[in-house]
Amino acid sequence: TGFSLGAADGKQQTGHSLILTGGGSTYPSFGSDGSGYKLASSLGHRIIKPVPSTVPLVVKDPLCHLLQGQRIIARAQSRIQGKIGNPVDGELLFTKYGLSGSLILDISQEISLAINRLNIKDVSLETDLIPFMEQKQLETELTNRHKMGLTPEDMLTGILPGKLCLAFKQLFEKENPSKAAAKLKNWRFEVSGTRGWNEAEFTAGGIDTKEVDPQTLESKLVKGLYLAGEVLDVNGKRGGYNLGFAWASGYVAGLS
Incomplete structure (x- = not known):
């Protein structure tokens, strides 16, 4: 033999x-x-x-296309059919197709398995866009800025990069500081897929x-x-x- x-x-x-x-x-x-x-x-x-695995994610959210090329430090956790995964910290990169960066690469395996192997459709990311501030602290800061009469586009100045401040202008036009803080601390991105083999590590x-x-x-x-x-x-x-x-x-x- x-x-x-x-x-x-x-x-x-x-x-x-x-x-x-x-x-x-x-x-x-x-x-x-x-x-x-x-x-x-x-x-x-x-x-x-x-x-x-260790692959960028395809996300249908106007923010991604609007902010493509922008990087921030964020925290995220997967949500797969209502089940919440472990939080991951790292760099979040907005792209024209969705999300990338070290944070996404580190969290992508469980999402890829759900979408590409188990054919699960109910997959999203719950993302803390301002992880260095507690929600109550952020809420207080935004409330104070609102009382000072800051314009919607200036509400996040010094907290997030200027490009994001403009992107979230509409948030402050529609919501009060408390609700805006809650959304920024738990922004949900719906994940529709992953990038392919040429981009997976x-x-x-x-x-x-x-x-x-x-x-x-x-x-x-x-x-x-x-x-x-x-x-x-x-x-x-x-x-x-x-x-x-x-x-x-x-x-x-x-x-x-």
């Missing part, structure tokens, strides 16, 4: 062991096109549907790890077949953890 590999140029390579480490589906232009999943599937392995999904020996990374289904890297359904946080796993798992698989 063993393996025989045929290259495009006609060359053949045989061996008793094989390491499958073809990567995920992100950045297909670099060759990571998901073909590793097809090979694993042809050998009997179950593939958990791969979806883009990682892949969530892959070969079911229940079918792999965790000590050696040998397949439990095919003797001599070892599996490593992003082809496996192992997801790390942003910050080098996925690369670290790819290198470490390749080393472990190679030991055998």
Whole structure:
């Protein structure tokens, strides 16, 4: 028993062991096109549907197009069918298609899984646009500014960048300072989708790890077949953890 590999140029390579480490589906232009999943599937392995992870979000909100290119520090949490996720802090970048930035990349996996794997439509972000002020403190500040007779476009001067002050002008024309503060501390963005594989940093999904020996990374289904890297359904946080796993798992698989 063993393996025989045929290259495009006609060359053949045989061996008793094989390491499958073809990567995920992100950045297909670099060759990571998901073909590793097809090979694993042809050998009997179950593939958990791969979806883009650490990826910008598509959001239908006039603010996004109006503020494209603007960055702020914010806090957000996912809301998936009414279930609230853990809050995440970071940089929020408004784009013409929706939202990006470190905050969005860090919160995107659970949202991508819901939308792209589970086909859930009720997905949104509850966003604190002024996380450095408590709601009561913000409410008091806005109330004082209102009493001073500041114009709607000047109500957020010194709190948010000028572009956002103009964007929220209408908010202060329609709402009193108390309601305006509440909305700014919990602005909801409806998420309609994610960007694609060319913009995702990682892949969530892959070969079911229940079918792999965790000590050696040998397949439990095919003797001599070892599996490593992003082809496996192992997801790390942003910050080098996925690369670290790819290198470490390749080393472990190679030991055998």
